[in-house]
Amino acid sequence: MTINEKDILEVSEKIRLCEKEISKGIIGQKEIIRNVIIAIFSDGNVLLEGMPGMGKTQLVKTIAKVLNLKFSRIQFTPDLMPADVVGTNIIVKEGDNTLFKFERGPVFTNLLLADEINRATPKTQSALLEAMGEKTVTVGKTTYEMDKPFMVLATQNPIEQEGTYPLPEAQLDRFLFKLYVDFPNLEELKEIMNITLTNNTPIIEKLLEGEEILKIRNIIREVKIADSVQEYALKLILATHPELDDSPEIVKKYVEAGASPRAGQGIIAASKVRAVMEGRLNVAFEDIQTLAKPILRHRLILNFDSISENLSTDDIIDKVIEELKVV
């Protein structure tokens, strides 16, 4: 694939325009928008955590519109079954023949909003594992390929933990980012009121197609990363492992399990997207550091000591970044 500076600059411009367009439909939440876009172009899934009514569904809808992608939404409930997600074989009659036909579930889309994902049972949650990781769905003996691009945007509520099933580690690891959707400030709230309660609904334009997204992904993969920067990213991942001698004291003290190699892949892929969004043709330490928290926060398992001392994974990641020398 021959890629030149022009291609990169075009990509950079397109992503910038997408970001701007999405911001029309979502007031505030700039960081969330930016990170979701990064996840889209780095082929990752996003777990959004926030209170109800924070515009999570609106965000996904807007993204789907701007990127001109198919969009499905599944409201996860305790009685939701895997078949409700992936689909099922149903008996159909075709002429004289009666046969099983696979009826595709809502997972067969480009953008899947898994709303309140932690309310479904682990069995149902796991139905998404293959789709998220392999971009395929296996029903019976048949494996179905997902549409491309495919990404899951799952939401979960940080409160109301009763009757919920925390996501298993394997599933959490398949989310590139875990993003906290913060409450909007006064100005943002005002704007939300103006947009939603008046007829001034902004017109969201379609800027990209699915095919183009895949092309952009390929171009972004060509962005250069220096050995020392890559090494830094991987050292950061290793530093989250308490069992290693070199890991920081805080990790040894408070972390039970560190991030997986998938986190390393994610951080480098996401950093490349960020670098392009920043108009660079190379990854910088800053990209790694900025993306470290959303990428690692759901991958670290803290021990009881950290809970008792009210330490979050973000605190640990901050400390690790602080201790890991760049030069």
Next chain:
Amino acid sequence: MNSLNKEILSFIKKASRRIKAEFILNFGLVAIKYLLSLVLSLLLLSLFIIFPGVYKVSSFIGLFGLIAILIVGFYLSPNNKKVALIVDSKGLKERLITSLELINEDDNISRAQKEDTLKHIKNFNLKEKLKIKIDKKQLLLVLGVICLCLLTTTIKTEAAKEADIIRKFDKTQEDFVKKVEEEKKNIEKIKELSKEEKEELKKILEDAKKEIKDSKDKKELDKVLERMELKLKEAEKNKDNEKSKEAIKNTRKNLLEEYNKEKQENARNDINRLTNELIKNKAMKDLSEAILSGDKEKLEKALANLKSSLKDMSSSELNALSKSLAKAANSVDDEDLKKSLEEASKSVLNGELDEDDLKEAIENTQKDADGSSSNDNEGNEGSNNQGGNQGDEGNNGESQGEGNGNGDGDGEGQGDGNGNGNGNGQQPGQGSGGGQGWNMGSSEGKENDIDNKTGEKVFIPGRKGGNDENLTGNKNQNGNSQTVESKNGFNLDGSKVDYEKVIGDYTNSALEGTNNSNLPESLKDIIKNYFEGLN
């Protein structure tokens, strides 16, 4: 290499110079701090233990350390990769390091990345963004340690003073060895001297060099030098040719003139400082004047008066006197004088004073100040009674009694300033009592092969157990010296015999001679102890 790469590498080179300079500077400061701390600890150590080589060792550590710092500094200084990372951290956002890694890549994206880097480095002000900053904290620490080092060198403890003396002596010793070496070379160039004469002189100088090297303190060195001077004089005297004499004289002057002058100057300074200190105390005004007058009788009288006046002094007066003497001791450089004054300072507190010791020390310094101990004066020669001196030289010894009082160190010098030779009868000396024997022959007990028709002079080997006091003649109370004339001298008439035999014979003869002589018993004991000490 394309122009893109060249420009990037040239930029890295420029940045590298500044970064390396800063690194070496700051690394050097830290390393120097530790180096100086080590030096400081050595200097502090030298305040408590005698460590004459402290400055040499410190200088060596300093020099070696600085070289090591430079080498290690260069070795540890950032390489291009690190330089690129450092520059990137100043706002280039890893563009430079990426370009550096892509230097051998020439695909579109790599080229685009390098062009992007170049665009950014053109706006990058190296001087402004990579300022060479010195770690002020480290600099202050280094300056602090330097100040402490300097301060430590100014502190003079007993150990430090002792080390100073040893250092000074070592320096003098070293200088003399060099001088002797130089003179040995010069001798070769003197046309007036025959080959044999040159060999003879070289032999004298070679022996002297060995003795200089072997000498353990200034006293020994002085004696060695005096002995060398005597030998040179002897050699000079034995020459018939005026030109040869002149050449030897010049050699002697080259070697010793400066040293003797310095010695004289130091002694004069000591006398001045001593009298300046003493005159401050009323009780010692007379003593101070007596010293200045150079009159021995006056000095003796002043000391006797001082001693007798001690009985009538109150304790506060004695204290003041002691302090004055202590100050005087501190002000002088001459070790003997200093010691005598220090002892006097202590003893006056008890109302006592060893006036003989003090008198002797003062007189010796006066002699040095007068230059009378120098043997440049031909008339003084007789004072240095050689082993083979004839009877008439004994007379010379008598005439020299008041002068420098140098007995010959070859065992024949018998104090009292007259040189108690081993040969020429008994004659009354002048009895100044200030004479100093310099009975320090070579410790190896070398045979003297000076070609002397009057018989070879036997140089008594340095005695391990003996000391010079044996030859100062202090015990002679009546001020008269005695010269024992004996036909049974220990000259070996030029023949060479085994050292042990010489010593044995010499000892037996000396003991026999003393038993049959009219020497006072105290002197006989000294001689007996002396020869016993040789074994």
